[in-house]
Structure formats: structure tokens, C-alpha cells
Amino acid sequence: xxxxxxxxxxxxxxxxxxxxxxxxxxxxxxxxxxxxxxxxxxxxxxxxxxxxxxxxxxxxxxxxxxxxxxxxxxxxxxxxxxxxxxxxxxxxxxxxxxxxxxxxxxxxx
Amino acid sequence: xxxxxxxxxxxxxxxxxxxxxxxxxxxxxxxxxxxxxxxxxxxxxxxxxxxxxxxxxxxxxxxxxxxxxxxxxxxxxxxxxxxxxxxxxxxxxxxxxxxxxxxxxxxxxxxxxx
Numbered sequence: 001x002x003x004x005x006x007x008x009x010x011x012x013x014x015x016x017x018x019x020x021x022x023x024x025x026x027x028x029x030x031x032x033x034x035x036x037x038x039x040x041x042x043x044x045x046x047x048x049x050x051x052x053x054x055x056x057x058x059x060x061x062x063x064x065x066x067x068x069x070x071x072x073x074x075x076x077x078x079x080x081x082x083x084x085x086x087x088x089x090x091x092x093x094x095x096x097x098x099x100x101x102x103x104x105x106x107x108x109x
Numbered sequence: 110x111x112x113x114x115x116x117x118x119x120x121x122x123x124x125x126x127x128x129x130x131x132x133x134x135x136x137x138x139x140x141x142x143x144x145x146x147x148x149x150x151x152x153x154x155x156x157x158x159x160x161x162x163x164x165x166x167x168x169x170x171x172x173x174x175x176x177x178x179x180x181x182x183x184x185x186x187x188x189x190x191x192x193x194x195x196x197x198x199x200x201x202x203x204x205x206x207x208x209x210x211x212x213x214x215x216x217x218x219x220x221x222x223x
Binding site: 030031032034041042043044045046049087091092094095096097099100101102 | 149150151152154157165197199207208209211212213214215216217219
């Protein structure tokens, strides 16, 4: 079983839509979670850290559910520029980052 | 400033060549990382340096040799690579070597081995 699992998508949504991604993690001791965004042939860029209380940054909201061991990312009012792969990241037993396979989002006009 | 720089951007090398990838950060971070990323896959950790000492080697073949000359610089020396080593090589840094600290990635070196 992979340590962090995501639906690879693609999620095809119209501009202005709200889209949500979930990912699940297997290491119940994992303390830290992040969402990264990666554009085609570019490096991953940190989108947001995920805190136990949840956090919001503009149109993006991240939630952590420890009981069910999943993390979510909600994007409101999708823009064309949101098209990218979104990587869910947790930590493994060695406290190193462990990446999910990524979820591809395509926002269409 | 959360900038990590990498050179070169692109590299084509033959299987008998020796080349080096370079990474630099000026954020005062004390942990630096090398990752390998193949197309449509997530980054895979190769090496971790903490306070300029190698702390993790994820069973990487010896044809990849990391070096950390000082706290700002990280090199990856390449020798006798195979075509399957073609990938995007990403450098990252974080404040310290602990999963609770965000990692910041450089733009990567796209390596092609012919």
C-alpha cells in the first residue's frame, strides 16, 4: 500500500467551478502535511501547509481529518491558471516527505 | 526569498561522460535534498544532507555521488549513467531536516542520457 494515495484524475472542470481533491495516508504518526502544485515540466511549488485546524488561503482551503486519515484541498472559483498537478505530501516513519502520485486538474473556459 | 537555483537547466550526456549538477540556496537552510522525478510520477528522494553531512542515501547507485561543499551549495556528480537515469533532477532545501518544515524546490535539471 502506498503511504499517500491520490486519485490521479484528470479532473476536468469549467472556469468558476469548485473542485475538491482528497488524499489518504497510511502513517497514523504522520504529523505534517502539505499540498504542492506542479506545472508541466516545472518544479513542485508549495501551495499550502495543512494544519490540524484546517487553513484557508484565498480560494484554497485545506482540511485534515486524522480520524479517517485523509487530507482535502478545495479550490473555489477555479481559474484557467489553476490547471496543474496537485501533489499531496505527508511524512513517513523516518520523518521525510512522502509524495502522493498527484491529481491532475484541467480547468476549461 | 524562497529561491533555490539549479544549473544547468538542461544536460545531455553520453554514458561515458562525467558531469555535475549544482544547487544553491541563500535562505540559511541547513537541510538540502536531491530528488529524481520521472514523467507523470512524483519526486523520489535520493539523498539528504543535514548540516552539510550526508544523513540519508536512499540506496542510490554509486554512479550518483553527492557533495555538499558548504551550507549553501549542493552538487550531484554523475558518472557512467544509463539511459534509464534520464529524468528531472530536483534540489530542495528546508530549514532543518525534519518533516514538519516546508521544502522549497529548485527549477530542476532535465537530464538526458544518450
